[in-house]
Amino acid sequence: MAAASVLSTELQEELICSICLSLFQDPVLLNCGHNFCQDCLEKVWEAQSGGRGYSCPECRREYREKPALHRNLKLCNIVERFKDTQEEQNAVTHPCDFCLENPLPAINRCINCEASLCELHLQKHNNKFSQRNHVLVEPIDTPKGQQSNTPECTWRENGICICVGHTIIPADMYQWERATLSEEVKKMQLARKKIEKALEDVQAAIGTLKVNRNSQSSQISNVFNLIRTELNRKEEEFLKSKASEENAKHLELKRQMENLNVKRETMVTLMRKAHDLSLQGDGEHFSRAFKPIYEKIQSLDTSVGTFELPEAKLGGSTMSRIHEITQSFINQLSALIEGKVSQLPGQLKEYSRLSLTFDPLTANSELILSNNYKMVTEVHSRGSVCEVKASEKINSGKYYWEVEILGNGKWKMEV
Structure with a gap:
């Protein structure tokens, strides 16, 4: 079997097109004796059409004119027969993972490399010093539903799994692990649905919050506008009342000032007459004038009356009381707006x-x-x-x- 594999490999090398490095497809033969895929050669000569002429891609023999291409029927039959043989071999053997085109049957499988190897690639594998201690087993078929190269294990038909660490795991444990993983996935799916529902609720709450915020902002603005309106109205009432009181006091003070001016002028006149009389040397004239002046002096009203001076500002106790009432009102208003009213x-x-x-x-x-x-x-x-x-x-x-x-x-x- 080993000799047949080597022979098959050598034959495959002879059936490779030197242009595409794959098995011949519709091979044609040149006068120089070299064979190529017809499409490959046509593409090469198409690229050479702008030059001096045409040449063989392998031996570089030149042709003045483009040679007529004739299909190599015998070589074509050999290639087709080789393909059929490879398909028959691959149907009963495990293919080599390193053969790119028409893989040869594998004779061993490396557990460490997780790859199946034909005889040629097995020799290259074993020639590497770092791979000499790798574990080799017989090539095995891959069960349906599994990839040929599983990342961790290689499967056997009897339900036993050989791990990279060469530990044999029973199939029932593997089934339990799969069932456990499936249950965990179901739990995560339920948890994800709960999270998505919570996200929807949070999104709805955000929308409601925006609506409530706009409504509450409007209501709070209306409350403070009402308060400002009432305060402005009260301010206007107080100012008008104070202005009326000040006008009344002003008129009263003006009347008092006029009375005091009259009393002062009368007093000044009597004082002047009394002074002039005191300088009179004629006793008879003094005696006649004394009594009238004396009587006027005695009847003179010298009272000034009583009045209160207007205060320049509100009293300290009044301002303190106003501050207490204002602070209490603000606290109650804040409690109402923030919903902290207990009663x-x-x-x-x-x-x-x-x-x-x-x-x-x-x-x-x-x-x-x-x-x-x-x-x-x-x-x-x-x-x-x-x-x-x-x-x-x-x-x-x-x-x-x-x-x-x-x-x-x-x-x-x-x-």
Whole structure:
């Protein structure tokens, strides 16, 4: 068998085209005695057509004119017979993994290299010092459904697996490992579905968060706009009230100033007359003028009255109280907006808050429910009534629930 393999290898070398290095395909014979595939030779001469002439690709014999090509029928028959012989051999033997064209039958298989070797390639394999200790076994056929070169093991028909480390593993252990791996894959598939569902829920939550954020931002802006409007109105009222009070005080102070000016002028006149009278040397004239002046001096109103000076700013205690009230208001407002109010409004204290979810089985086809069944969106508004029921049932007790409406439209809730 070894001699036949060597002979087959030598014959194959003689049937190789020197251009394509494969078995002859439609071989043609030149006058120089060399054979080539017809297509290969035509391509070579096509490349030489722009030169001085044509030549044999092997011996370089030149031809002035392009020779007529004649098919070598005998060589063609030999090639076809050789191919048939190789196919018959390959049908009953394991092919060599290193033969590129028309592989020869393998006589051994190297466990370490995971390759089947013909006699010629086995000699080359054993000539390498690093491969002399490799484990060689008889060539084996590959079971259906398995590749010829498995990455880890070589299979036998009796269900035994020979590993690279030369450990024999029973087939039942292999089947158990495959079943275990299959179960793990199923578990991962279920876990992947859960993760994908969670991703969908998170994506829906992000969408709901954006909608809620826009709605809450609008509501908060409305609250602060209302507060600013009320504060501006109160500021205007306070300023008008203060201006009215200041005008009244100003008029009162002007009247007091006019009265004081009159008293001062009267007093200055009497003082001048009294001074002039005191300089009078005539006793009779002094006596006659003294009594009228004295009576006027006695009846003179010298009172200045009482009045309060206006304060330039609000008192310290007042400002402190205003600061306390303002801070308390801001804290209560923040608690309301952030949802941290522990006390419900008076009319809701006796009720329990109920969180409702929509029942998808009762939803109209024009409605789309979110993944958590907390939000509903109408696809097309056609004027018809689109309803959806809640999943919760109430048998007794007092409950309340909150509903947020986005956009314009008509809606109605029934119990």
